Amino acid sequence: MSELAFIDVAMRAARPRAVGALLRYFRDLDLAEEAFQEACLSALKNWPKNGPPRDPAAWLIFVGRNAALDVVRRRKRQTDLPDEEAISDLDNAESALVDQLDEADYRDDILRLLFVCCHPELPAVQQIALALRIVCGLSVKQIARAFLVTEAAMEQRITRAKARIAASDAQYEIPGAPERSQRLAAVASVIYLMFNEGYAATGGEAQVREALCDEGVRLARLLLRLFPGEPELMGLLALMLLQHARSPARLRADGSIVLLEDQDRSLWKREPIAEGLSLLDKAMRHRARGPYQVQAAIAALHARAGHASETDWTQIELLYRALEQLAPSPVVSLNRAVAVEKVSGPEVALALIEPLAEPLSSYFYFHGMRGALLQRVGRVAEARAAFDRAIGLANTAAEAAHIRMQLDKLQAASAPAAAPRAEATATTK
Amino acid sequence: MLYAILCYDSEDVVTSWTKEEDAAVMEKLDVVQQKLTREGKLGPVARLMPTTTAMTLRKGKEPVVLDGPFAETKEQLLGFFIVDCQSFEEALDAAKELGRASSSMGAYEVRPLMVWKPGGVQS
Numbered sequence: 217m218s219e220l221a222f223i224d225v226a227m228r229a230a231r232p233r234a235v236g237a238l239l240r241y242f243r244d245l246d247l248a249e250e251a252f253q254e255a256c257l258s259a260l261k262n263w264p265k266n267g268p269p270r271d272p273a274a275w276l277i278f279v280g281r282n283a284a285l286d287v288v289r290r291r292k293r294q295t296d297l298p299d300e301e302a303i304s305d306l307d308n309a310e311s312a313l314v315d316q317l318d319e320a321d322y323r324d325d326i327l328r329l330l331f332v333c334c335h336p337e338l339p340a341v342q343q344i345a346l347a348l349r350i351v352c353g354l355s356v357k358q359i360a361r362a363f364l365v366t367e368a369a370m371e372q373r374i375t376r377a378k379a380r381i382a383a384s385d386a387q388y389e390i391p392g393a394p395e396r397s398q399r400l401a402a403v404a405s406v407i408y409l410m411f412n413e414g415y416a417a418t419g420g421e422a423q424v425r426e427a428l429c430d431e432g433v434r435l436a437r438l439l440l441r442l443f444p445g446e447p448e449l450m451g452l453l454a455l456m457l458l459q460h461a462r463s464p465a466r467l468r469a470d471g472s473i474v475l476l477e478d479q480d481r482s483l484w485k486r487e488p489i490a491e492g493l494s495l496l497d498k499a500m501r502h503r504a505r506g507p508y509q510v511q512a513a514i515a516a517l518h519a520r521a522g523h524a525s526e527t528d529w530t531q532i533e534l535l536y537r538a539l540e541q542l543a544p545s546p547v548v549s550l551n552r553a554v555a556v557e558k559v560s561g562p563e564v565a566l567a568l569i570e571p572l573a574e575p576l577s578s579y580f581y582f583h584g585m586r587g588a589l590l591q592r593v594g595r596v597a598e599a600r601a602a603f604d605r606a607i608g609l610a611n612t613a614a615e616a617a618h619i620r621m622q623l624d625k626l627q628a629a630s631a632p633a634a635a636p637r638a639e640a641t642a643t644t645k
Numbered sequence: 646m647l648y649a650i651l652c653y654d655s656e657d658v659v660t661s662w663t664k665e666e667d668a669a670v671m672e673k674l675d676v677v678q679q680k681l682t683r684e685g686k687l688g689p690v691a692r693l694m695p696t697t698t699a700m701t702l703r704k705g706k707e708p709v710v711l712d713g714p715f716a717e718t719k720e721q722l723l724g725f726f727i728v729d730c731q732s733f734e735e736a737l738d739a740a741k742e743l744g745r746a747s748s749s750m751g752a753y754e755v756r757p758l759m760v761w762k763p764g765g766v767q768s
Contacts, residue, residue: 225666229657437660440697444713453697487759494698494757497733498712 223263227256230273231353232438236325237277242284243388245332245378249350251284252276258283273322323442324390330435331399334406335381342377344410344428349374352431362414362425400443404452404508407435411456415463421612422467429460450499451509457492458515461485473618477524489519507543510535529558546575550582553589562592580609584619591626600626647688647766651722656696678762685766689727692760699756702737704744710737715754723751727758 231252238248255276269275333346341363348354348362360370391399414428436453443449465479474480496512514535521527536552550572557565566589569582576582587602603623610616662670681687699714726743730736733755740753 221666225658225661229655229661233657434660437695437697438657441656441713444697445711450697450712490757490759491694491698494694494733498698498700501710501733 219264223259223268226263226268226272227259227276228353230276232326232329232351233273233322234276234280235350236322236329237273238280238284239329239332240321240325240388241281242288245350245381247284247287250287251280254283254287255280324396326438326442327391327396327399327403328388330403330406330439332381334402335377335384336402337384338377338380340406340409342373342380343406344413345370345374346377346381347406347410347435348428348431351435354427354431358427362428364421400439400446400449403439404436404449407432407439408452408456408508410435411460415459416611422463422471426463429456429463432456433460445502447499447502447504448506448508450495451506451512454492454495454499455508455512455515457488457495458512458519461488461492461519467614471614472621473614476518477527479524481522481524484519492516493519505538505542507539510539510542514539527558529555533559546572547579547581550576550579550585554585557589557592562589565589566593578609580606580611580615583609584615584622587619587622591622596626596629649725660695682765688764688766690760690762690764691727691758694757694759696756699754700733700737702740702744702753702755704747704749704751704753708741708744714756715752717752720751727761 234255235248235252238251239245242248242251258279259272259276263269329351330347333350334343338346345359345363348359349356354362356371356374357367359374360367363370365373411429411432414425414430414432417425417428433453433456436449436456440446440449440453461484462476462479464485465481465483466474468474492512493516496509496516499509499512514532517528517532517535533552533555536548536555539548540552550569553565553568556568566586569586569589572582573586583602583606587599587606590596590599590602600623603619603626606619607616607623610619659667678687678690696714699712701711701713701715703709703711726739728736728739730739736755740755744753
């Protein structure tokens with residue numbers, strides 16, 4: 217690795233800690249960010265000359281704080297820039313800070329930083345964008361690409377989000393235990409949303425959006441290092457690793473989706489699977505079930521099946537049942553129906569999803585799945601109607617293409633010879 | 646004489662490497678490992694999973710199991726075992742048994758391996 221690449225990685229790695237501490241000092245996101253940028257510029261000048269410091273985060277915090285204090289002073293008094301020597305006593309930067317900052321400070325700093333970005337008043341996209349910009353340090357351009365919008369539009373969203381945070385009363389005190397666990401839960405859900413934004417991508421978008429998955433994993437690792445005894449954080453990280461491991465098998469060369477049961481499992485990445493399984497194993501020892509652990513356990517059963525036909529659907533069905541109780545939602549019930557179909561057949565599954573028709577009336581997957589079930593029980597006309605409905609609701613070209621493929625199959629099956637039987641079944645219903 | 650070479654580094658930094666950067670580092674290390682193997686000097690090589698997968702067993706009459714890696718600076722790394730187990734539970738049981746057999750205080754960190762090359766050195 218070249219020296220510059222090394223400095224870049226070191227600054228990226230130190231970023232959450234450094235910006236978190238600067239936010240604690242200045243209680244202003246913009247100023248904290250500006251201070252960090254200034255410190256990075258100094259680092260680029262100093263580190264190649266003197267070698268990187270032993271604790272890059274402490275160095276960046278110290279230098280950033282001085283730089284920002286200077287900005288504050290300038291804004292207040294409109295005085296001239298002081299001499300560089302006077303503000304950056306770089307030699308003592310580390311020793312001065314090492315004593316003051318311990319793991320506990322870092323922990324609450326980073327959690328606060330994440331929590332401020334995940335402010336509940338912000339829409340999800342803004343929460344994710346802000347976390348990517350401020351905590352992960354992605355450029356506005358990179359984030360705009362990941363969200364498939366123009367750079368100007370993303371810039372505007374981020375500015376708006378920051379303004380909203382500045383206007384709200386963000387919490388800067390050290391949080392108490394119940395508050396800390398609330399913050400953790402809020403931050404965990406935004407991290408999972410971030411991951412899913414990337415994971416749901418298909419086609420040519422998949423590659424640029426993969427950054428969202430990587431950053432989600434990185435943030436979950438960071439959080440778990442700070443809170444090593446939280447089983448739900450272990451579950452969250454395990455879930456993301458187990459899902460992300462499938463990425464090399466999820467899309468065909470043309471960008472279309474390969475269903476889980478049709479994926480070439482030899483392409484799944486083994487390292488994240490091993491890590492995910494270890495984390496889940498560790499989490500289960502706490503005997504404190506939570507939605508992420510249950511979802512990770514489901515992903516683990518898929519990961520453990522060498523072939524789709526070896527999948528333990530009975531166990532998966534039970535886990536979805538548990539998830540329905542922990543975090544009830546029509547989407548969870550729909551997923552349970554997938555497992556029910558494997559265990560008890562399409563008729564039972566169809567009966568299970570009928571009550572979901574209303575809450576999921578505009579949900580692509582509901583109509584896609586209903587179409588597939590109807591097709592399996594021979595209700596062809598209804599299946600076709602369901603697939604048509606799904607196409608209308610597809611979010612991506614790949615989703616639409618997948619349903620079109622189903623319709624083609626339906627067409628082929630109900631071609632002249634097969635038609636009478638299919639029609640007969642449909643009308644007897 | 647056999648020597649252990651133990652790797653220490655900033656996990657923040659190492660987990661911030663891109664896949665390509667990580668692969669490049671591993672490739673360079675591999676060149677050296679191949680040379681050492683040719684010279685008959687290389688024993689087992691292991692890369693551990695991130696510390697987020699670690700658990701720590703505090704030895705004692707009632708051993709205490711904690712999440713997270715070993716974090717004390719007052720105790721030093723004195724040795725290690727590699728065990729082949731089906732689960733954390735089994736590995737922790739092995740650690741507990743070892744703990745009962747040694748009279749000292751101290752702790753065992755139990756962490757899964759990410760890479761394992763058994764090597765061919767015999768003492």
